[in-house]
Amino acid sequence: MLRGDTVGLRARHEEDVPVLRTELYDDVVNGSRSEAGPWRPITPGSKDPRLVVDDKEQRHVPFSVVELEGGTLVGTATLWGIDTHNRCAHIGLGLLPSARGKGYGTDVVAVLCHYGFVVRGLHRLQIETLADNHAMLRSAERNGFVREGVLRSSAWVLGEFLDEVLLGLLAEDWKRDS
Numbered sequence: 001m002l003r004g005d006t007v008g009l010r011a012r013h014e015e016d017v018p019v020l021r022t023e024l025y026d027d028v029v030n031g032s033r034s035e036a037g038p039w040r041p042i043t044p045g046s047k048d049p050r051l052v053v054d055d056k057e058q059r060h061v062p063f064s065v066v067e068l069e070g071g072t073l074v075g076t077a078t079l080w081g082i083d084t085h086n087r088c089a090h091i092g093l094g095l096l097p098s099a100r101g102k103g104y105g106t107d108v109v110a111v112l113c114h115y116g117f118v119v120r121g122l123h124r125l126q127i128e129t130l131a132d133n134h135a136m137l138r139s140a141e142r143n144g145f146v147r148e149g150v151l152r153s154s155a156w157v158l159g160e161f162l163d164e165v166l167l168g169l170l171a172e173d174w175k176r177d178s
Contacts, residue, residue: 002063004107009063009077009115012053016064020051020076030106032158033130034094051076058082061115065093065108074099077108079116087123088115093136105139117171124170130155131163131171145169164178 001011021042026030031039053062059082061175065075091112095104109127116122123172127145129136141147145167153161 001066002111002112002119003068006068006102007074007104007106007107007111008066008068008071009111010066011175012062012064012076016073017051019073019096020094022096024076024094025051030097031110033133036155038156058084065095065099065104067099067104075103075108077110077112079120082120082122087121088126089120089122089124090126090128091116092127100135105135106142107157109139109143109145113169113174117174122171123166126168126169128164129167130157131165137165140167140169143169144174146173 001008006137024034025042028039051062054060059080061079061082063077064073065077066073073096074111075093076096077091077093080089091109093105093108093112095108113125116125125145127136129140130149137147146169147165148168149166151164151166154164155162
């Protein structure tokens with residue numbers, strides 16, 4: 001397990017999947033805001049491609065996020081689009097509604113930075129998020145990410161186009177203590 005101040009990132013357990021699916025993806029509004037495509041229901045009992053772990057996949061590393069104190073599941077975190085040639089990747093996270101507003105997002109981003117820069121030896125990490133996702137923007141900026149641009153009207157979400165913010169962090173600009 002990778003440990004932060006308040007959360008740990010561990011391998012996805014089978015029992016995590018129904019909780020993450022119900023809390024994060026069965027909600028149309030939350031699911032639509034977190035995915036690049038349109039929301040659609042997943043048949044009960046089927047393998048949800050957003051949550052299934054393929055240990056052979058090298059470009060996508062999913063984690064379950066747990067509270068260090070007590071081990072309660074609080075969300076999901078991912079290093080995705082890993083490009084070993086250019087030594088870069090994207091990070092993403094989703095916190096269960098009951099875990100939001102507690103500072104976990106900032107800690108998750110910090111742990112993903114440690115994993116990307118120290119464990120994987122990457123040079124650049126990137127985040128794309130909706131411009132009105134203030135919690136993610138704060139979590140990223142508290143960890144040293146810099147706003148590099150706005151993708152105007154780039155995301156179709158529930159009947160309207162929304163702007164996305166692109167943030168980046170280079171290994172040499174990352175502070176391990178942040």
